[in-house]
Amino acid sequence: MDVKTQNTSDTTTTTMSGSEALIHCLVAEGADLIYGYPGGAIMPFYDELHKHQDKIKHVLTRHEQGATHAAQGFARATGKVGVAIATSGPGATNLITGIADAQIDSTPMVCITGQVGSHLLGSDAFQETDIIGISTPVTKWNHQITRAEEIPEVLAKAFYIARSGRPGPVLIDITKDAQFAEFDFAYAKCDYIRSYTPTPAVNDTEIAQAAKVINEAKKPMIVWGQGVILGEAENEFKAFVEKSGIPAAWTILGVSAIPTEHPLNVGMVGMHGNYAPNVLTNDCDVLIAIGMRFDDRVTGNLATYAKQAKVIHFEIDPAEVNKNVKADIAVLGNSKETLAKILPHIEQKSHKAWHQKFKDLYAIEYEKVIKNDILPTKEGLTMGEVVNLINKQTNGEAIIVTDVGQHQMVGIRYADFKKSKSNITSGGLGTMGFALPAAIGAKMGAPEREVVAIIGDGGYQMTIQELGVIFQAEVPVKIVVLNNEFLGMVRQWQQLFFDKRYASTTMKNPNFCKIAEAYDIDNQKVSTREELGPAVEKMIASKDSFFLEVMVEKEDNVFPMIPTGASVSDIRLE
Amino acid sequence: MSEVKTFTVNIYTENNIGLLNRISAIFQRRKINIESLSASESEIDDVFKFIIVVNVTEEQMAKIQGQIERQVEVIKAFYHTDEETIFTESALFKIKSNLLFEEPQIQNIIKESQARIVTVNKDFFVLEKAGRRSEIELVHRELKPFGIMQFTRSGRIAVTKTEMPISTLLQRIEESNEVAFGKSQA
Numbered sequence: 001m002d003v004k005t006q007n008t009s010d011t012t013t014t015t016m017s018g019s020e021a022l023i024h025c026l027v028a029e030g031a032d033l034i035y036g037y038p039g040g041a042i043m044p045f046y047d048e049l050h051k052h053q054d055k056i057k058h059v060l061t062r063h064e065q066g067a068t069h070a071a072q073g074f075a076r077a078t079g080k081v082g083v084a085i086a087t088s089g090p091g092a093t094n095l096i097t098g099i100a101d102a103q104i105d106s107t108p109m110v111c112i113t114g115q116v117g118s119h120l121l122g123s124d125a126f127q128e129t130d131i132i133g134i135s136t137p138v139t140k141w142n143h144q145i146t147r148a149e150e151i152p153e154v155l156a157k158a159f160y161i162a163r164s165g166r167p168g169p170v171l172i173d174i175t176k177d178a179q180f181a182e183f184d185f186a187y188a189k190c191d192y193i194r195s196y197t198p199t200p201a202v203n204d205t206e207i208a209q210a211a212k213v214i215n216e217a218k219k220p221m222i223v224w225g226q227g228v229i230l231g232e233a234e235n236e237f238k239a240f241v242e243k244s245g246i247p248a249a250w251t252i253l254g255v256s257a258i259p260t261e262h263p264l265n266v267g268m269v270g271m272h273g274n275y276a277p278n279v280l281t282n283d284c285d286v287l288i289a290i291g292m293r294f295d296d297r298v299t300g301n302l303a304t305y306a307k308q309a310k311v312i313h314f315e316i317d318p319a320e321v322n323k324n325v326k327a328d329i330a331v332l333g334n335s336k337e338t339l340a341k342i343l344p345h346i347e348q349k350s351h352k353a354w355h356q357k358f359k360d361l362y363a364i365e366y367e368k369v370i371k372n373d374i375l376p377t378k379e380g381l382t383m384g385e386v387v388n389l390i391n392k393q394t395n396g397e398a399i400i401v402t403d404v405g406q407h408q409m410v411g412i413r414y415a416d417f418k419k420s421k422s423n424i425t426s427g428g429l430g431t432m433g434f435a436l437p438a439a440i441g442a443k444m445g446a447p448e449r450e451v452v453a454i455i456g457d458g459g460y461q462m463t464i465q466e467l468g469v470i471f472q473a474e475v476p477v478k479i480v481v482l483n484n485e486f487l488g489m490v491r492q493w494q495q496l497f498f499d500k501r502y503a504s505t506t507m508k509n510p511n512f513c514k515i516a517e518a519y520d521i522d523n524q525k526v527s528t529r530e531e532l533g534p535a536v537e538k539m540i541a542s543k544d545s546f547f548l549e550v551m552v553e554k555e556d557n558v559f560p561m562i563p564t565g566a567s568v569s570d571i572r573l574e
Numbered sequence: 575m576s577e578v579k580t581f582t583v584n585i586y587t588e589n590n591i592g593l594l595n596r597i598s599a600i601f602q603r604r605k606i607n608i609e610s611l612s613a614s615e616s617e618i619d620d621v622f623k624f625i626i627v628v629n630v631t632e633e634q635m636a637k638i639q640g641q642i643e644r645q646v647e648v649i650k651a652f653y654h655t656d657e658e659t660i661f662t663e664s665a666l667f668k669i670k671s672n673l674l675f676e677e678p679q680i681q682n683i684i685k686e687s688q689a690r691i692v693t694v695n696k697d698f699f700v701l702e703k704a705g706r707r708s709e710i711e712l713v714h715r716e717l718k719p720f721g722i723m724q725f726t727r728s729g730r731i732a733v734t735k736t737e738m739p740i741s742t743l744l745q746r747i748e749e750s751n752e753v754a755f756g757k758s759q760a
Binding site for chain 2: 132136137142193197318321322
């Protein structure tokens with residue numbers, strides 16, 4: 001393969017084992033905090049890890065899935081490449097859910113799996129699986145190493161691919177004999193692969209065309225996504241929004257790129273997003289999509305999505321352009337570059353009357369939905385009021401990690417973020433069980449930030465074993481379980497579309513506080529408004545880990561909602 | 575744009591064992607049947623080529639091209655219609671030898687179709703027919719009543735009428751890399 005490497009390190013070689021070489025590769029790539037679970041086929045590597053504890057901290061999770069989600073949380077909070085290690089066979093297959101999650105949400109991650117000895121490949125050996133075959137559809141790249149000599153080049157390539165362009169997960173499978181074998185090791189980082197163009201070159205014609213359309217627009221609207229955060233383009237994006245005066249809405253993975261309170265931030269698009277940006281998507285004359293991929297949760301029925309508008313798509317991955325929504329102008333490249341390049345061509349403007357439309361619709365949504373969610377008067381606790389209290393107590397500075405379901409939508413809708421990289425959630429794949437390990441990874445990666453995980457009683461039990469990491473590694477993360485004793489989102493759909501036939505959505509839950517107690521985690525359970533405020537205060541004030549269970553209204557529904565197959569214009573407020 | 579056409583897709587790649595799996599998965603996910611598949615070296619040293627034939631709309635083809643090129647080991651993918659390519663397939667027919675002498679009609683079929691006799695022995699002979707699929711199917715239909723022992727047809731191979739600028743593309747990539755990192759390479 002044609003891979004050129006730039007010499008950024010010493011070229012003198014040292015004889016060492018494949019496992020030791022792996023350690024040096026990881027250190028060279030800045031991976032000083034990794035997650036994993038040992039086993040037979042990866043033992044040589046773990047032996048070397050043990051000898052180099054001063055260079056790399058390895059955190060033992062309680063399931064390999066937990067290792068992938070922790071690596072993801074780490075990557076989302078820091079922007080660095082997350083690393084997860086597993087053994088062969090079931091260890092490797094347990095990584096797949098997290099890898100698929102990282103693939104669809106473009107999270108940079110390198111997974112290293114042990115494999116049986118190369119002479120056993122293909123023989124159905126003990127704990128042998130064709131993990132390369134299994135992970136091919138869910139990885140950006142994967143490769144099996146059978147000779148130690150391959151290690152430096154393949155690892156360099158793996159990190160380069162994981163972090164460059166549109167990030168994604170890479171899996172490297174290493175046979176046991178390659179881990180043992182000795183060879184002459186020298187490392188050089190990779191920044192070029194002939195067949196791989198991570199970032200398209202910026203095209204000045206596209207920039208000029210886009211600027212012209214934007215300047216002439218009467219009712220322009222911006223929808224931004226994770227691309228702004230992945231490209232570290234928050235400043236460029238803010239400057240673009242402020243100069244153009246264009247109302248900007250966000251997808252759930254884009255939220256926090258600009259603060260929630262920014263005057264031009266008009267809220268969330270998508271199935272459970274805010275009323276105004278959804279409805280006005282079908283009223284704007286220019287739709288400027290930046291670092292987002294027109295996921296079906298955002299667009300609803302494509303036949304009735306923004307058909308009246310000129311669509312400008314700022315995008316780094318050419319395969320996303322015209323995939324779901326036809327772009328009139330595609331501005332390819334990293335948004336950090338393209339937004340900086342277009343800014344001088346953008347006229348300083350404000351669209352007061354058009355912006356007022358967003359505010360008017362928000363007022364309607366506030367009366368019909370938001371007010372009752374965050375400041376309820378009825379007896380039972382709502383998810384919204386818990387989220388609101390957490391925001392107040394953390395002053396909008398915390399990283400909020402959500403799992404999947406009703407609480408996720410509520411947690412993100414009512415989030416109040418002041419800084420970027422504040423929202424960590426499973427967007428594209430919607431993996432229940434994501435939040436607990438991801439919050440652990442986020443807290444360990446960004447210890448200076450408060451990290452609060454908001455989880456439903458269903459998702460919590462999918463990866464509850466990762467409490468063991470909080471216990472053993474002493475991670476001061478805050479966990480809030482919003483307990484409605486249901487699989488809430490599915491129950492909502494059963495109520496709305498299946499005549500309230502609650503098939504397998506009732507949950508009989510254990511005593512969660514006793515479980516937290518067993519892991520030595522401070523804990524409290526609340527069911528009333530009087531208890532809630534002080535409990536949240538206590539949790540946030542604590543310097544240790546804390547588990548808070550909140551009993552919420554059992555059959556509350558999340559609105560607004562765009563039912564599947566409906567148009568964004570038909571978003572329901574009740 | 576929304577009419578289903580036959581496209582010949584030329585995919586230039588680095589040699590990579592798993593790449594066929596990745597590429598075929600792109601079609602499989604969208605429930606598109608691969609009509610024909612061929613893999614070989616290309617006109618450039620150490621660059622390899624897949625030739626895949628599918629029946630899809632141009633709109634689908636453009637989306638698939640993007641997803642193929644997104645694979646790390648794929649250098650470039652081009653697609654062309656039948657009108658834009660020169661293509662051929664090949665087929666082998668294995669038939670009992672005595673039929674060659676007992677059935678004069680077979681000799682006529684061989685002569686008219688310009689099929690080539692590849693080998694003859696006392697038990698069987700083998701015919702090769704290269705050309706369009708319709709021509710191969712015609713020979714097959716005509717020989718079938720006499721009994722065909724074995725039949726096999728290759729995938730399509732094709733070259734395009736217009737240039738596929740792979741060499742200039744590779745040169746540009748190499749040059750821009752040298753500019754970025756200077757002439758001294760590791």
